[in-house]
Amino acid sequence: MTTNYSVKKTPIIRIVLFLSLICLYVLFGYYLERTEYFKLISLYAALFFVSYKIIQLNSGTNSPLFIVSLLARFVFIMAIPNLSQDFYRFIWDGRMIFAGYNPYLHTPDSFLTNGIFPIPDAQILYNKMGPLSASHFTNYPPVSQFCYYLAAVVSNHSILGSVIVMRVLIIAADFGTFFFGRKLLKNLNLPVSYIYWYILNPFIIIELTGNLHFEGVMICFLVMSLYLLQNLKWQWAAVAFSLSVATKLIPLIFLPLIFKHLNLKKGFLFCALVGLINIALFLPFISSEFITNYAGTVGLWFRNFEFNASIFNIAKGIGYAFTGYNPIKIVGPIMALLVLVYIAYTTYKAPLKDLKSLIFNMLLIISVYYFTTTTVHPWYISLLVILSVFSGYKYPLVWSATLMLSYLAYASADNEENLWIIGLEYIFVYGAFIYEVILKKQIGRTPMETLEPYTDRS
Template sequence: MVFLIYSCCFAALLLIYRSSNGRINWLGVFVAGLFLRLLMFNSTPQWSEDYARFLWDGELVRIHQNPYLEMPSDWMETHAQDSTDYLESLYGLMNSPNYYSVYPPTNQLLFVVASYLSKQNVLNGINWLRILLILSEVGVFILLWKLLRGNSKLILYWFNPFVILELSGNLHFEGLVLLALLLSLWAYKKQQFLASGSFWSLAVGLKILPLMLLPSFLGTKQIRKSLGFWIGGIIVFGICFLPLVLNNSWISLLTSLELYQGKFEFNASVYYLLREVGFWIKGYNTIATLTKILSAITLVGISYISWKKKAESMGQLAEIWVLIYLIYLLLQPIIHPWYIIPAFGLSLLTNMKSMVFWTFSAVLSYHAYSQVDFIENPWVLFLEYLILGIGLTWDFKKENFNLKPIH
């Protein structure tokens, strides 16, 4: 039933997009999309409990505690005297009480803002997180409108039920990452390389994943030779991650990232296929070995794309970034659906269509949430990636993924 309703919403999106030829009342589009996001107010995310960890980390910082030094389960034992009803409520909602925080300091700053404004109320905290994310989406709308020069493709983002669900609904911060990356592209287009490097580092500071875009800069002549880009990038990167020096907080962050990378599996594609081969050959789950091999292949693929497709314009750089994200998303063992939002937003600046397909099919990954112990159905996964495969085939057929050097 959920998928049927979602499909109807997506069909409405495509209908609006297809009928938007000619002059578009962008103010009306903006207000309508904003209204859809505001409908989420006073609602609690149903498909993700990450918000509880966001507010937990923010509350610890607010009371002058370091969220990286102790797992929530340990903190509850060692700081019983500092606990409050608010923290106990968040702890009960949390899905990661036995793991160190994986969120960079820049993200933590936003958590602190929401926690401070929550006034010790979980629903208030949720709504303040939502306000921050909706404000970032307003920024994304403005930037895409400017970069697309009023192209109707903006509708595919602004009315996309997947985007609305994951950002305003489930409260994930990939929208802020997309905003920072779009600002980097905007600055690059304006030849403001200091700002471009700064905004890219800000994206890394929000979610470490955009660090994988680094090779694309080395393959772009203007950026590679721009001292301003690297100065801006290094300074902002240092500011974003400097707090990790306190009490060696970086050790806990790396520990959680390594554990996250080598233990968890969800919504994967290529990894699941290779895992079955591993079961057949070894008789057990070879995740420890597979993740290392696939990470190495990902690095090689990213490097190859970055050097083969040498960007000479903003659109070409955006295309390389989408390809880099695509390589990563197809090869990793855990792909939460909201991971694709930055790639989807960036793809609107290119001729690629496959990420639009994925915003439709990615919701199928939530089928596991309706099962006991979150067991994934391989046929549902097959359908999700079949739809993506159709989109990729379309793109390859249209030669949008042409790997010949761009002149």
């Protein structure tokens, strides 16, 4: 009788969970300011719990999960992002291109401080994007710029209209990731339900769909590239990888691993093709001034900016104790150099003959990079989350659950970080990382080795 009652009760529980999830996303998208820290953390914790239960109760049925993930994204369709102001710069760049300007050659400051309003809503966009963005040249690659331009083409005089266009593009990219991710999981003989740890993850929905970060587009092209590599179509994989790099530069960090995975000749041609395609995509914007501006802006991430760092904060604290000032201009580049050394060492030592090994080492390299870098904005970790889907490691999921703690910095007027809260975040992350990557390996039970095989390939 208990079993029958449970069977009858389960559909009701599912409906309640589905409705609860949608209501929580409505509250998050339309009734939350990022300065309301307690409310933010409470809603996020509730979303994570409900999402987990939904995935747990529907692990054998994909259709309800797909519908819920779609509805959860469309909840945000009319919402102005509430945790990030970066989208104002996206709109600015797109409208600059639409007006005939090269967005890489002008800062918003260079116009507004001289009383020039080159695009519609220039003053609003300038005020909302913040002084940091307004005073620097753009660093967004050409595929991202094309998305911003599309928003300007469709809605050049409405900020909400531009937001909707960009949101639709990101939602489309997420379901491209869903489509190719399921196929890749099948090819790797893994449960296709693993894709929902990405597609239904509240962190992914909030940071990408909600806050309009184009990591979602970058990830779509990356997963497509991995799928094509698995199917031995390395030329098309190079095209997809090129588009991923041209959306966000960070996938460039994986090129040495892919080079070794494909062996010398194919690896060289893959890298050459990626280089040529990206040069072609940047070509409409290229000038000597562009190269100077772009290199300088990218360099700022290693020398000037810092947020939610872990190992860097420790190194900074030690440096500050000895020198009396923030040593970011020295420590930042040193950390970047150490990561390059680690990439070279891993590429040389790691066996990369199969795609599972390639994906695991991609996850390891990007993890080490974010462990040591000066700046870890929450949406950066979306790349780790998607790689965890195909590797079986769960510490990126732990990180996605704890990342909202970093938003405490915005609860104060001066946006000052609370290092105790940052420390709490990384206690969970490093604990999960050490357990999965180091301790389990010592007893011969890594997640890759203990993943259950998937036999239903329908």
